[in-house]
Amino acid sequence: MTARLSVRELSVRFPLRGGRTVAAVTDVSFDLAPGECLALVGESGCGKSVLASALLGLLPGNARVRGAARLDGLDLLTAGEAVLARRVRGRRIALVPQSPASHLTPVRTVRSQLEETVRELTGARGPKLRGEAERAAERAAFPAGHLDRYPHQLSGGLAQRAATALALVGGAPLLIADEPTTGLDRDLVDRTVDELRRQVDAGHGLLLITHDLAAAERIADRVAVMYAGRVVELTGAAGFFGTPGPRHPYARGLLEALPERSFTPVPGMPPELDALPGGCAFAPRCDRATGACAAVPALTGARAGAVACHHAHSHAPEAADA
């Protein structure tokens, strides 16, 4: 049940009335191995959710997509809706949703929703159905004693686990979690992401989309920083959050904005994706910008650490190995 996700130069455009175009995702490339967690972080509106929707084939009809996204042999971008619905969503890629409360059906108990998903994905019937549903709940640490409750009778943390249990039913090797901890308190955030990490340790690949840097630090193996639709830094989580720290000026600024660091915002606001400046999109906010930044910097570097910046912060000469 292992699978490697490989995304190459993925771009998503939304044409607007009046001839303008939203450049939601531009030239994004990354790999995600089984048993690995990649955190995708960045400011609100930078394109994180559109990227996730593209991988799940859930973009609206007006979207224009370029590039490739392969899960083992299958190209997710060219596969038809029938293939995606029958063979991919829930079975090979599962989505842990942003707001579990709205994802669960309010008028049905957790057990009945789990059983329906089990029936749909595995065809199980009868007593087997019941057992499979209970096992899915257990995998997500959802307490068996709460299975007969309705969503409104669950705390935020339990609702999140119920949604995670639903996502895990099909045994999909790749999990995509879009802001799974928004609005939860720190304790629940920790418990939720620790559960996701257990899935990673059991061999799942996890793309964790989040604005919560502490959550990313807690469970990610690697970090991708997105700015204005592009990945501007892709590197190991330990070096990113610890030493030597990020190399891209925006990534540095984002970390420095944390209250446990200097609590200083990145000046200005992100650009509108339908009116991107030419060249590096971060230039108007960047204190290192020069004439060279009029050309879009490419993401260059090894898998161990790539950055898209003409004047990236340098790290001490590459240590012997990593």
Next chain:
Amino acid sequence: MPEPAPEPTCETAPETTPEPALELRGITAGYDRREPVLREVSLTVGDGEAVGLLGPSGCGKSTLARVAALLHRPQAGTVRLAGRPAHGFHHRAPRELRTTVGVVFQQPRLAADPRLTLADLIAEPLRATGRRAEVRVRLPALAASVGLGGDLLARRPHEVSDGQLQRACLARALVLRPRLLVCDEMTAMLDASTTAALVAAVEEYRREHGTALLAVGHDRVLLERWCDRTVEFKTLLPR
């Protein structure tokens, strides 16, 4: 998780002449006939003081914030804003009391009328209180102080990001120059940079106007960095 040490002194209102911005005494509040969410809760926010109220999900922080903002009527207890009693009213507090407190919630999409432009959203409390003339004078500076300018003010909520919409909601909460600003998880949905920018905007405004702050949330690091003091919700319950 280790339990954080309880705040030894959570109830030391400064002994200054100006009345506290907020005094809650013995508040019991809840919804319908269910168990009350708050039981005999007391809390004071001094004039110009910034208090952070910390507590886990579902503990009743938001209910307390709504009581402080006169949006939820307690079953028992007293609310005083800048020394003036705000209880005893039948349905809604009188307008001049309501305007002494501004409030920002966690989810700007639920709080903001989707039909209004950001400019109208910010100015609406002025219009509603018959101070239309002040709109032209005050709006540009206030919008700029939360980082909104130009073209953004003409857009509607669905045309801006969560962070931009929350900036507008903050400006709206400040437009009547309240004595107390209540922020209920104002930054919980926002990234680190937008969070720092909004907090900086609040602090800049408070420095200039002396507004008191009640910031409710569960991010200890954030509230300790932001506020003069923090209070654990559980220490407010009667022992």
